[in-house]
Amino acid sequence: MTLSLGWTLLxxxxxxxxxxxxxxxxxxxxxxxNMTLIMTMAGLIALCFVPFVDFxxxxxxxxxxxxxxxxxxxxxxxxxxxxxGNLSLVYPTARGSAxxxxxxxxxxxxxxxxxxxxxxxxxxxxxxxxxLMVDRAGDAKHNWRAVTFGLLTGLSIMGYTLCDGQGVRVxxxxxxxxxxxxxLDAPALVIICLCLRGQKLFTLAARHWRVGAIGGALSMAAxxxxxxxxxxxxxxxxxxxxETSVIFAAIFSAYILKERFHPRRYASVGLVALGAVLLH
Numbered sequence: 001m002t003l004s005l006g007w008t009l010l011x012x013x014x015x016x017x018x019x020x021x022x023x024x025x026x027x028x029x030x031x032x033x034n035m036t037l038i039m040t041m042a043g044l045i046a047l048c049f050v051p052f053v054d055f056x057x058x059x060x061x062x063x064x065x066x067x068x069x070x071x072x073x074x075x076x077x078x079x080x081x082x083x084x085g086n087l088s089l090v091y092p093t094a095r096g097s098a099x100x101x102x103x104x105x106x107x108x109x110x111x112x113x114x115x116x117x118x119x120x121x122x123x124x125x126x127x128x129x130x131x132l133m134v135d136r137a138g139d140a141k142h143n144w145r146a147v148t149f150g151l152l153t154g155l156s157i158m159g160y161t162l163c164d165g166q167g168v169r170v171x172x173x174x175x176x177x178x179x180x181x182x183x184l185d186a187p188a189l190v191i192i193c194l195c196l197r198g199q200k201l202f203t204l205a206a207r208h209w210r211v212g213a214i215g216g217a218l219s220m221a222a223x224x225x226x227x228x229x230x231x232x233x234x235x236x237x238x239x240x241x242x243e244t245s246v247i248f249a250a251i252f253s254a255y256i257l258k259e260r261f262h263p264r265r266y267a268s269v270g271l272v273a274l275g276a277v278l279l280h
Contacts, residue, residue: 007232008241010225015245017222021215022091022245023252031082033204034211035075036193041209041216043186046179053176056167060177063167067181070159072188077152085146093150094157095243096129101158103236109162112234121278122240128271129246157239164227165235174231178224240275247272 025034056064081090103122106112114122164181171177193201205212222245229238247268 004232007229011229011238011241012244014222014225014229015242016248017218018242018245019248019252021218021222022249024211024215024218025082030197030204032079032193033197033201034208034215035079036189036201037205037208037212038215038219039075039189040186041212042182042220043184043216045216045220046182049175049179050183053179054173056171056173056177056180060167060171063163063170064177064181064184067160067163067167068184068188070156070163071185072192074153074156074160075189075192077149077156081146081149081153084149085143089143090146090150090153091249092129092246093147094153095246095249096126097151097154098157098161099129099236099240099243100126101154102161102239105158105162106165106235110166110235112236114234114236117278118234118237121275122236124271124275124278125240125243126275128268128275129243131268131271161230161235161239165230165238168227168231174228175224178227181227182220182224244272 021038024038025031078090078094081094084090099122103114103119107114164177168174168177197204226238226242
């Protein structure tokens, strides 16, 4: 199974949107609240589509709940990473480790074998993404905690990618699977945020609801495209293309968040671009 050119471009668009909502998480002083607002708004947007889709078939439920569980881990590890490091360190660590992890695990557990050229593409994308963290990892000793949480985030990405890639294929209504995933995903993060922030959540939500609305729309569109694409092609192909979002995040972090952009990152961009060409 190979992605068509149209789906390749859509997944790359999803990568831009994914980078965009991650930048929004870093705005302000409370990444947890921003993440909760974004995921809650994504759930509310998805709720509007419930009348127009079917509930996923029972064969997909184990994958749906597996995805929900690993998403909780993803949120926790990503937020802990952002506590100790910048977007330009944590995001490449998490997203760069994911494509190779997905390629290995999808072959081991699902039997999806990439061609040598496609595997080279995945390797190029991972190498290019991980190289973005090289000039950040040695800045301060505490940044290694950010790297550790970034790698744990990458393992979580592998987990929910495997679950969703298999779940959407047996769900019957593919869009139904995507919609219900977002609807069911939001409450867990709200509960976590309420336990940690209490009533402060409602005050900050009233102040920053626009961040949540924009980020929620971007999040749902980005991952919705990726999940549907995994029903059309191998999971490793989609995961690798989707993680080109790191390149866009690096650019956004430099020009919007004013984080450092080292010149050698242009070589990283070239590696990722080469990987995308090899995959297609």
